[in-house]
Amino acid sequence: CDGCTGTGDVEMVRRARLVQPRMQPDAKPAINGPKGPLPWGQITFAHTSDTHGWLMGHVKEENYGADWGDYVSFIRHMRYKARSLGVDFLVVDSGDLHDGAGLSDATAKLPGGVNGEVSLPIFENLDYDLLTIGNHELYVADITYDVFENFAKFYRSRYLTSNVQIRDPKDNKFKYVGKQYKYFTTYFGIRIMAFGVLFDFTGNANNSKIIKAKDMVQEQWFLDAINTSEPVDLFLVLGHNSVRSSTGTFPIIREAIRKVRPDTPIQFFGGHSHTRDFKVFDNSSTALEPGRYCETLGWLALSGIDAGKGKHKPEGVPNPTRPAINGTVGAKITYDRRYIDWNRLSFEYHSDNVRTFDTPRGESVTNEIWDERHRLNLTNLYGCAPQTYCLSCAPQDSELSLYPLVQKALSATIINESRKTTARLIFVNTGGFRFDLVKGPFTYDDSFIVAPFTNAFEYIPNVPYKYASQLLVLLNAGAPQKRDMDRQHRSFLPTSADSCPLDSVQFNRALVKRKTITRRQEAVTPGYTTKDDFGIDGDDTPHSTVPYYRTTNDIMAKGGFPEDGSDPETVDIIFYDFIRSYVITALGKAGVNYTANDVSLYMPKTFTSNDFLPAYAKMAWSKDC
Numbered sequence: 282c283d284g285c286t287g288t289g290d291v292e293m294v295r296r297a298r299l300v301q302p303r304m305q306p307d308a309k310p311a312i313n314g315p316k317g318p319l320p321w322g323q324i325t326f327a328h329t330s331d332t333h334g335w336l337m338g339h340v341k342e343e344n345y346g347a348d349w350g351d352y353v354s355f356i357r358h359m360r361y362k363a364r365s366l367g368v369d370f371l372v373v374d375s376g377d378l379h380d381g382a383g384l385s386d387a388t389a390k391l392p393g394g395v396n397g398e399v400s401l402p403i404f405e406n407l408d409y410d411l412l413t414i415g416n417h418e419l420y421v422a423d424i425t426y427d428v429f430e431n432f433a434k435f436y437r438s439r440y441l442t443s444n445v446q447i448r449d450p451k452d453n454k455f456k457y458v459g460k461q462y463k464y465f466t467t468y469f470g471i472r473i474m475a476f477g478v479l480f481d482f483t484g485n486a487n488n489s490k491i492i493k494a495k496d497m498v499q500e501q502w503f504l505d506a507i508n509t510s511e512p513v514d515l516f517l518v519l520g521h522n523s524v525r526s527s528t529g530t531f532p533i534i535r536e537a538i539r540k541v542r543p544d545t546p547i548q549f550f551g552g553h554s555h556t557r558d559f560k561v562f563d564n565s566s567t568a569l570e571p572g573r574y575c576e577t578l579g580w581l582a583l584s585g586i587d588a589g590k591g592k593h594k595p596e597g598v599p600n601p602t603r604p605a606i607n608g609t610v611g612a613k614i615t616y617d618r619r620y621i622d623w624n625r626l627s628f629e630y631h632s633d634n635v636r637t638f639d640t641p642r643g644e645s646v647t648n649e650i651w652d653e654r655h656r657l658n659l660t661n662l663y664g665c666a667p668q669t670y671c672l673s674c675a676p677q678d679s680e681l682s683l684y685p686l687v688q689k690a691l692s693a694t695i696i697n698e699s700r701k702t703t704a705r706l707i708f709v710n711t712g713g714f715r716f717d718l719v720k721g722p723f724t725y726d727d728s729f730i731v732a733p734f735t736n737a738f739e740y741i742p743n744v745p746y747k748y749a750s751q752l753l754v755l756l757n758a759g760a761p762q763k764r765d766m767d768r769q770h771r772s773f774l775p776t777s778a779d780s781c782p783l784d785s786v787q788f789n790r791a792l793v794k795r796k797t798i799t800r801r802q803e804a805v806t807p808g809y810t811t812k813d814d815f816g817i818d819g820d821d822t823p824h825s826t827v828p829y830y831r832t833t834n835d836i837m838a839k840g841g842f843p844e845d846g847s848d849p850e851t852v853d854i855i856f857y858d859f860i861r862s863y864v865i866t867a868l869g870k871a872g873v874n875y876t877a878n879d880v881s882l883y884m885p886k887t888f889t890s891n892d893f894l895p896a897y898a899k900m901a902w903s904k905d906c
């Protein structure tokens with residue numbers, strides 16, 4: 282692929298973007314486009330969640346190729362459009378801003394750096410109306426403190442953490458990270474009471490506290506807020522909280538509000554399960570969830586609230602017509618929802634603004650992202666992946682799957698010199714792998730995209746093999762250590778087969794910007810095909826379905842076993858610190874008791890779950906892509 286390199290130059294990209302005409306009538310992007318205009322209601326919401334640092338967009342996938350600057354421009358146009366239609370428009374986010382891409386995660390590897398210290402200020406270019414916290418803001422104490430000190434203070438009363446507190450090191454007292462609730466009136470006069478409720482998360486660092494939903498709804502401040510003497514036309518509950526799975530706590534919040542406000546509409550905005558979803562609770566209470574990784578923008582239009590001076594039916598746009606419960610006669614509130622693919626074609630089309638789409642703020646955000654990408658060395662090349670290895674497009678033992686590669690890489694790289702003569706079994710949770718490893722340049726950025734966490738490799742030495750050999754089966758039969766299993770998945774979809782898509786991630790960015798403007802009419806491309814409580818018509822861009830295979834909780838790799846094929850007497854059991862308690866429990870079930878005191882580091886603290894794939898790429902893959 283002539284002219285493409287893995288490490289490119291940012292100025293070259295800028296120049297490429299300037300000289301390439303944005304409109305290319307003959308270009309054939311590998312995407313198809315929106316099916317029609319978006320619905321608008323008396324109040325309409327744009328909803329993100331689980332962005333996990335993907336503010337650069339998917340540089341290798343045109344269909345998800347918009348960056349945060351494009352989104353900033355889009356929201357500017359939509360706010361203007363809402364005003365001209367005479368309706369309210371709110372922009373909301375349900376958390377999980379960290380762990381998943383180099384832009385958010387690479388800063389933690391710099392001396393004194395914190396995950397998110399570059400990406401959160403970029404994120405802040407969006408004038409959100411309401412936001413809330415995710416579990417990925419709480420695993421690491423420094424991240425939580427950064428969110429408390431900077432992010433929450435930036436968004437002030439709009440950052441809602443109704444059940445999440447942090448111990449402030451200044452006075453050692455627990456304080457809410459953001460605000461517990463917000464009561465406000467929209468531009469067109471709807472009076473709203475809003476909360477932000479995290480699911481009952483327990484894996485947080487010890488500087489934070491999560492109040493369980495069932496306890497929160499009994500707290501006096503909450504009872505006062507839902508019983509307020511001020512008029513409330515609409516409750517909004519944001520939550521890093523799956524709208525459908527059993528881990529979700531929205532039903533508890535709904536029940537508590539319904540006890541005192543049987544008829545007031547309650548709108549939930551969820552997250553965490555990385556799914557496109559819309560759930561109906563009752564005729565004036567529903568929940569939206571907008572997927573993950575800057576792949577989807579959730580869109581909800583709602584009309585029929587008895588308040589305000591905004592229009593119930595704006596002219597010239599589709600209006601929501603469905604009652605929450607199908608067939609209800611005379612329902613007051615009507616809804617519609619849409620899941621928008623995160624690309625410029627969608628954003629430009631829906632903003633009615635193809636020619637003047639980029640706002641000055643949007644352009645400057647895009648430029649900042651590319652400057653940071655350069656400064657953080659995110660395009661540094663480890664090696665060229667000979668094929669794409671996917672998380673869920675094939676059975677996990679297939680050569681197409683990421684997991685055999687992970688096993689090979691663990692066997693080759695997780696070796697402690699002083700223990701290398703002892704056979705070892707290495708266990709890792711599949712939930713730690715977050716995205717497909719794509720054919721072509723495997724860069725510093727990709728190392729975070731595939732395996733963002735910095736879990737330490739720990740071990741228990743000399744475990745009798747008769748117990749150790751049962752461990753994988755017991756771990757996989759035990760408690761899940763990963764995100765909810767029942768969620769929608771999507772595999773990597775290359776930008777196009779013919780345009781040197783993977784050879785220069787930087788140059789590719791220019792291609793994405795330029796090419797997504799034209800729509801391919803003739804073909805439906807693979808992507809999300811969503812089924813929710815309203816049916817199968819929610820996807821803004823129709824797609825064909827991508828295959829999906831489930832994975833087990835954990836996988837195991839081996840190393841240093843006797844060459845004659847015999848079983849060793851004892852082995853070292855190696856695992857991520859993240860799954861330590863599961864390993865100890867499973868060994869107990871196998872018949873041998875260990876405690877955390879038997880566990881120590883196998884690899885240096887600085888060699889983590891984020892480092893072994895780069896180490897393998899350097900040793901096994903060519904650098905000549």
Ligand SMILES: Nc1ccn([C@@H]2O[C@H](COP(=O)(O)O)[C@@H](O)[C@H]2O)c(=O)n1
Nearest residue numbers: 377416553712713734736762763764859
């Ligand atoms: N150190 C960590 C932290 C998390 N995980 C995995 O991520 C899952 C949670 O991610 P969501 O985006 O769904 O909140 C968690 O269940 C683990 O599978 C990890 O592996 N290591």
Ligand SMILES: [Zn+2]
Nearest residue numbers: 331377553555
């Ligand atoms: Zn998430």
Ligand SMILES: [Zn+2]
Nearest residue numbers: 377415416553
């Ligand atoms: Zn989450």
